[in-house]
């Protein structure tokens with residue numbers, strides 16, 4: 552035997568690990584026949600400055616959402632000024648990588664400039680004037696990307712936790728039919744686009760009921776609504792997979808598609824607030840709220856992996872109704888949960904770690920796909 556050609560054991564093992572990492576199926580391929588696997592992308596990824604992030608986006612995902620690039624304050628900062636520089640690059644990025652491209656979001660009470668609701672003298676607008684502004688915005692933004700953005704989050708976060716409509720300025724000035732108007736205008740601007748109502752905590756039964764009533768009302772009025780987006784900002788301890796299952800079933804029964812639009816699982820302490828993803832929430836910094844600055848303990852890492860796996864089992868069960876599952880960020884370093892609701896925390900809610908390596912949660916989700 553020619554022992555000279557045997558590699559040292561360490562080298563053999565290292566080579567085997569490399570081969571297995573390379574040959575692990577991509578998420579988008581593992582779920583190809585089920586639903587799109589999407590990811591929210593930020594300006595550095597859109598602009599090509601985060602090459603490692605772009606490589607992950609390209610290899611693992613087949614749908615993108617803009618983390619901020621299409622929000623009102625970004626594309627329409629002043630009454631007569633639209634700024635599409637980042638949004639244009641976002642859509643071009645999606646086309647270049649053959650992605651299912653999502654538009655997020657048209658009508659929301661957050662990340663919208665104050666001028667939208669006021670006249671030049673600073674007085675609140677009336678219903679007709681605000682509707683005209685809404686129509687101009689939707690026509691301009693949806694029209695610009697007609698046939699290129701496949702799905703729009705038309706209205707974001709219109710519901711309170713009890714299922715009633717939030718008293719946003721949209722609601723107060725226009726009335727409850729601001730939602731119908733937004734869907735109507737979006738449909739007129741691009742009749743082929745999928746139109747979605749998007750919200751967080753739809754796993755909460757009262758809020759879920761409110762959303763079901765809203766969708767039924769729109770359907771009864773002949774308003775074109777195609778999908779409900781369950782944001783999916785989850786925590787380690789809530790909601791339960793059964794609640795997720797119930798929410799997806801409730802919307803699927805209405806004959807609309809369901810999308811999980813902003814998935815992440817927060818492992819950090821909640822600082823006393825209930826389940827929420829309200830971007831206006833602010834909590835003061837406190838070292839007790841930031842326990843994993845030096846790394847995530849293995850036990851929590853494993854809990855995160857198990858929880859992702861449990862939710863993906865629910866998603867797979869509903870593969871006929873689910874059109875997509877989108878993660879809200881590429882790596883843990885990108886997550887909005889590093890700065891919300893407490894600034895400057897070290898958060899671990901996603902599938903790739905701060906150096907871009909897949910976490911046990913990634914393997915857990917792949918394992919669920921292999922159980923099919």
Ligand code: XIL
Nearest residue numbers: 618619707751782813828829830887
């Ligand atoms: C977040 C972004 O990730 C942050 O970068 C930004 O500062 C605030 O908004 N629900 C939504 C998203 O619909 O638009 C929010 O995104 C997260 C909660």
